[in-house]
Amino acid sequence: MSxxxxxxxxxxGGIETARGLPNAFYTDPAVFELEKTQVxxxxxxxxxxxxxxxxxxxxxxxTFLGQPLMLVRDAEGTLRVFQNICRHRGMILVAEEGPIKRxxxxxxxxxxxxxxxxxxxxxxxxxxxxxxxxxxxxASLGLIEVRSHQWMGIVFVNLxxxxxxxEDYAGDVLDxxxxxxxxxxxxxxxxxxxxxVRGNWKLAIENGAESYHLPWVHPGLNSYSRLEDHYHIDTxxxxxxxxxxxxxxxxxxxxxxxxxxxxAKGAEYPMLFPNIMxxxxxxxxxxxxxxxxxxxxxxERVQLxxxxxxxxxxxxxxxxxxxxxxWRGVFEEDIFVVEGMQRGRHASGFDGGKFSPxxxxxxxxxxxxxxxxxxx
Amino acid sequence: MTDPRAALDAALLxxxxxxxxxxxxxxxxxxxxxxxxxxxxxxxxxxxxxxxxFALEVGSEDADALHAKxxxxxxxx
Numbered sequence: 001m002s003x004x005x006x007x008x009x010x011x012x013g014g015i016e017t018a019r020g021l022p023n024a025f026y027t028d029p030a031v032f033e034l035e036k037t038q039v040x041x042x043x044x045x046x047x048x049x050x051x052x053x054x055x056x057x058x059x060x061x062x063t064f065l066g067q068p069l070m071l072v073r074d075a076e077g078t079l080r081v082f083q084n085i086c087r088h089r090g091m092i093l094v095a096e097e098g099p100i101k102r103x104x105x106x107x108x109x110x111x112x113x114x115x116x117x118x119x120x121x122x123x124x125x126x127x128x129x130x131x132x133x134x135x136x137x138x139a140s141l142g143l144i145e146v147r148s149h150q151w152m153g154i155v156f157v158n159l160x161x162x163x164x165x166x167e168d169y170a171g172d173v174l175d176x177x178x179x180x181x182x183x184x185x186x187x188x189x190x191x192x193x194x195x196x197v198r199g200n201w202k203l204a205i206e207n208g209a210e211s212y213h214l215p216w217v218h219p220g221l222n223s224y225s226r227l228e229d230h231y232h233i234d235t236x237x238x239x240x241x242x243x244x245x246x247x248x249x250x251x252x253x254x255x256x257x258x259x260x261x262x263x264a265k266g267a268e269y270p271m272l273f274p275n276i277m278x279x280x281x282x283x284x285x286x287x288x289x290x291x292x293x294x295x296x297x298x299x300e301r302v303q304l305x306x307x308x309x310x311x312x313x314x315x316x317x318x319x320x321x322x323x324x325x326x327w328r329g330v331f332e333e334d335i336f337v338v339e340g341m342q343r344g345r346h347a348s349g350f351d352g353g354k355f356s357p358x359x360x361x362x363x364x365x366x367x368x369x370x371x372x373x374x375x376x
Numbered sequence: 377m378t379d380p381r382a383a384l385d386a387a388l389l390x391x392x393x394x395x396x397x398x399x400x401x402x403x404x405x406x407x408x409x410x411x412x413x414x415x416x417x418x419x420x421x422x423x424x425x426x427x428x429x430f431a432l433e434v435g436s437e438d439a440d441a442l443h444a445k446x447x448x449x450x451x452x453x
Contacts, residue, residue: 101435129421
């Protein structure tokens with residue numbers, strides 16, 4: 001029996017006859033809540049960048065889908081994700097990001113945790129001056145770790161801990177872009193930025209997945225990357241996207257070593273469902289993470305990654321800034337369509353939309369994937 | 377003449393107000409010494425615990441010695 005109380009077979013059917021996801025998927029808080037378990041908890045989802053915590057011995061709290069989590073990089077550099085709560089009374093442990101010397105002390109009753117998550121001490125738990133009690137088994141009361149995986153500078157989490165291994169979940173993407181799985185360099189603060197969008201998270205992914213809109217929304221591309229230079233990325237996994245065969249940027253950064261001929265002029269922009277778009281180009285990559293805030297509001301976080309640490313230098317600053325401005329401009333050009341479609345989803349007559357069987361394949365793939373997640 | 381216990385309490389309050397955990401490690405350790413001198417073992421372990429927790433938080437090298445002392449008293453794992 002379907003979890004979702006609505007027949008979605010018209011979404012998962014063939015593109016010639018399919019309709020898009022119903023309006024409720026964009027406007028109904030009850031659907032948004034159901035997505036938390038059906039889509040967000042049981043899949044691998046992009047949550048942060050590894051460089052959000054750059055120093056060893058550092059913690060950064062964040063709220064993800066309403067849950068208080070924290071990124072902790074320990075003294076040896078290992079990055080972990082924990083639920084940001086004390087096992088005693090559920091108090092928030094880390095209110096502001098900052099260095100951790102040796103232990104994370106709960107500000108309430110001072111139960112203290114090592115950066116590995118182990119519960120180090122439980123002060124006065126057996127009465128004043130007695131930090132032991134037979135009922136307090138520290139080994140079973142460590143911080144609740146969230147299953148996480150790092151790839152291409154991105155921190156992915158699997159909130160329910162039940163998803164297949166990340167390598168299996170994202171195997172198609174990992175194989176397709178294995179040539180890029182090498183050191184990446186953030187190279188300056190300007191390449192990391194975020195945008196707040198008045199739109200459901202899915203609209204940003206849908207928009208990024210297809211090239212159909214490029215000549216209209218990004219007319220600047222027409223002169224060097226025409227619509228006919230683009231193709232759909234079609235894989236069996238939780239992915240879709242688009243590629244181009246004429247990548248030849250005006251800004252020339254150092255290129256990745258050892259790329260195959262395909263990447264001399266090729267670039268691809270895959271989505272890894274549910275919430276990340278990535279860019280693979282011969283001189284830099286990017287990650288575009290969509291974080292849902294409510295059913296009608298999202299945060300988009302972007303980070304650019306270069307092929308060489310050389311780009312960190314002042315000699316490259318002007319070009320880095322131009323590149324970041326250029327990308328930010330492209331992403332900002334997309335905001336009005338995401339926000340426009342969000343407003344459109346309040347029109348009672350809209351039936352989810354009619355797809356072009358030729359141009360909307362990635363959008364249909366994504367809608368069908370969401371529909372299957374919600375129905376399973 | 378100032379009562380040393382009163383002076384220590386004042387210093388502890390001041391350090392708490394300033395969130396000066398490094399100072400708190402030393403001040404609570406001194407409070408533990410006074411309690412030990414007075415033969416009050418429970419009070420000593422209370423203050424040692426306070427010192428130990430703040431020592432862990434600030435990464436003080438005193439943490440291991442404080443832990444050892446509490447463990448010897450049967451108050452810590």
